[in-house]
Amino acid sequence: MVDIIDKDLIEPELDLYSKEDIIKHLAFLMDKKNRLKNVSEYIKSVIDRENLTNTYVGYGVGIPHGKTDAVNVPTLAFAKIKNPVIWGEEEDLANLIFMIAVPEKSSSNEHLKILAALSRKLMDEEFKEKLLVTNSKDNLIKILNEVFE
Amino acid sequence: MKILAVTACPTGIAHTYMAAEALEREAKARGYDIKVETQGSIGIENKITSDDLVGANVVIITKDMAIKGKDRFKDIPIVNVDIGDVIKKTGPLLDMIVKKISED
Numbered sequence: 736m737v738d739i740i741d742k743d744l745i746e747p748e749l750d751l752y753s754k755e756d757i758i759k760h761l762a763f764l765m766d767k768k769n770r771l772k773n774v775s776e777y778i779k780s781v782i783d784r785e786n787l788t789n790t791y792v793g794y795g796v797g798i799p800h801g802k803t804d805a806v807n808v809p810t811l812a813f814a815k816i817k818n819p820v821i822w823g824e825e826e827d828l829a830n831l832i833f834m835i836a837v838p839e840k841s842s843s844n845e846h847l848k849i850l851a852a853l854s855r856k857l858m859d860e861e862f863k864e865k866l867l868v869t870n871s872k873d874n875l876i877k878i879l880n881e882v883f884e
Numbered sequence: 885m886k887i888l889a890v891t892a893c894p895t896g897i898a899h900t901y902m903a904a905e906a907l908e909r910e911a912k913a914r915g916y917d918i919k920v921e922t923q924g925s926i927g928i929e930n931k932i933t934s935d936d937l938v939g940a941n942v943v944i945i946t947k948d949m950a951i952k953g954k955d956r957f958k959d960i961p962i963v964n965v966d967i968g969d970v971i972k973k974t975g976p977l978l979d980m981i982v983k984k985i986s987e988d
Contacts, residue, residue: 793972854901
């Protein structure tokens with residue numbers, strides 16, 4: 736099974752100032768790793784999903800996601816934003832972004848289970864604090880992988 | 885206090901599971917019995933059976949998606965909630981629901 740995330744899909748100090756720019760940036764990272772079939776279609780599905788209801792989930796966390804045929808492999812990209820950006824209502828500032836890509840018809844339940852486990856883990860304060868204290872990609876991937884084991 | 889819940893969201897990837905986790909954590913912290921069924925991309929997990937219905941005080945259902953098998957709960961008070969509120973305001977939401985059903 737292809738890993739759901741790798742070091743190239745992590746941005747420890749992303750210096751962007753809008754939700755849309757962040758979504759596009761992370762989508763291009765995914766595309767560079769051949770995770771997407773069609774990057775613009777994927778971006779559109781993520782933004783459509785945000786417009787339905789924003790994906791701010793509290794405590795500085797945003798979880799933009801798209802489920803579309805434009806995705807090759809279930810993928811997670813993770814970014815820590817230098818200056819928190821508005822992700823929902825005006826007071827909803829996010830600095831931890833977990834962007835998810837899932838094919839419309841996923842061939843493997845394993846990936847979906849991993850994403851479910853990650854989602855549950857996001858409710859754990861300690862997990863988020865661990866991600867906040869380091870900017871090393873090696874450490875970040877290690878912390879994220881704890882979820883997937 | 886025995887609480888049942890069913891969570892579901894449009895893509896079934898993330899919110900379904902975050903809401904389930906949040907409800908389980910906050911309910912357990914308050915000493916309540918809780919069982920949360922997730923209806924997400926993986927399918928139905930932790931399914932609420934007829935045995936689980938016995939003695940349940942309330943069932944919390946997220947209203948963002950139609951849930952499967954709502955008929956099961958016809959004899960229990962149902963509270964429909966926004967899945968975003970479940971995730972962001974879990975504690976206060978739970979307290980409000982418990983207060984309301986205790987008064988009824």
